[in-house]
Amino acid sequence: MLRVHFTAGDLARTNVADAPDPFWESVLSLHRLRRTEADPVLAGWREHVLAHGLSALRLLLPLVPAHGYFPDFLTPAASTDGFEAGLDALLSTPRARLREQLGRLAGAGPPDPWTRTLAEGSGPAVRRLGAALREHRDHALGPSWPQIRARVEQDRARRARTQWYEGTDALLRTFAPAMRWRAPVLEVDYPVDRDLRLEGRGILLIPSYFCRRTPVALADAELPPTLVYPAQGTCARAERAESAPLARDLARLLGHTRAAVLQSLGGDCTTSELARRAGVSVSSASEHAAVLRDAGLIVSDRRRNRVQHSLTPVGLALRAGARELVPPAVRSPAVPPPGT
Known part of the structure; x- marks a missing residue:
């Protein structure tokens, strides 16, 4: 379970993202591709991506295991301003951060030559990662962006109305049962047990099309607090x-x-x-x-x-x-x- 600890100031700084985040959608779409169970809603999408985006997947899938940790630098905070802003931030990731996060990833499984090369932070390797993310964006997100945006906007509109008219307490209660608001703590169904203390920073809640089960948070508690959750559409x-x-x-x-x-x-x-x-x-x-x-x-x-x-x-x-x-x-x- 993830326990998110709020202060009064954090409630005032809690917001729902305005639009789908292209980098979170990219990473979570890789999770969907790794899962072997049938998903009829995504069957056509999966077939299209596997048919047209294999070159990018060879570089991206080793960075995003089916379960557990993946590097935080793959979902930069700047991506809330769009794909290009997020890509610029990712390409500027300091070498020490690349090395630390990819080292943690390597510790969770067998070593991979590509991740070792990327961890060195060489310009060509980082640029190859950027090109792979752009290619995956084009094949995995571009054709599906109308559905992704529609689902996220439906969810965002309902949450924003609740927060506007009833306050952040009411907003946080809308996430049940996967998240339970027991002031001042938000309890989140999560694969590991951890505590996240906001300490006045607030939190950005990001509805996601490809997040289909439990919410996802950044691993590094020092980064701007972010919680990605499955966007709920309507009939x-x-x-x-x-x-x-x-x-x-x-x-x-x-x-x-x-x-x-x-x-x-x-x-x-x-x-x-x-x-x-x-x-x-x-x-x-x-x-x-x-x-x-x-x-x-x-x-x-x-x-x-x-x-x-x-x-x-x-x-x-x-x-x-x-x-x-x-x-x-x-x-x-x-x-x-x-x-x-």
Whole structure:
């Protein structure tokens, strides 16, 4: 069992991630590929990845055993800003950290020549790892990203509504039975017995499509506290039935184009990406984003030379009921791969 110890300050700093994390999804998808039991939901996905991504799997699978420890550097905190940000952080992992974490991995099983080479921290080996992660992203995540994002956003919307209206205590209670909130400790079903003391740092809760059983935490307690858990989807038929009345009301309130912009926001995205998803011009996306921001439905932050837009809890609550809002004519024809 994992016991996560909260203080009052930690409750105020507990958040649910805005979008799927491409590196956590990559690592956990490798777990799914290693499992031999049949999973009819993932059967077609598994067949596709094994047919097209073997060269990447030869490098990645030795780093991610079917059970137990895998290196924390494979899931950098920077990946919450997208695949490229996460990859930059991973490629910059200090040699000492590579050596320590891969040494711990080697201690759990027979030595592997590739992991030994990577542990030396040579530039070519690290770049090969980066190329393998990019290839695995393209084959394992890219084609499935619409389903991954939809499942995570459904889960995120429900959790965020609970936290917004009822507080973090109520949010933590929504994770039962796999996690049990007995203030000030969150008890988590976990393969090893350990304690994680937040000590005012808070915790980021990340819903994951490929996390299918017990939650997963970083091994190093000194890293930013993170807990990845299985994202819970909803029945599509029930979701459509519940959303129809709200969709009609929102259509009258927002208009179809602005509704398309609202519905296209999943996780953080730039104005140009928002325009591409909603099927409108960049200037139109910027104008509609400004109106939604003034209404308190989205927030916009400048990061380096880009403006990133994301939904507020109120925006999430509205969007969750708007699945049937946007007609096909104004929807984006394709969902971009993660991190683009």
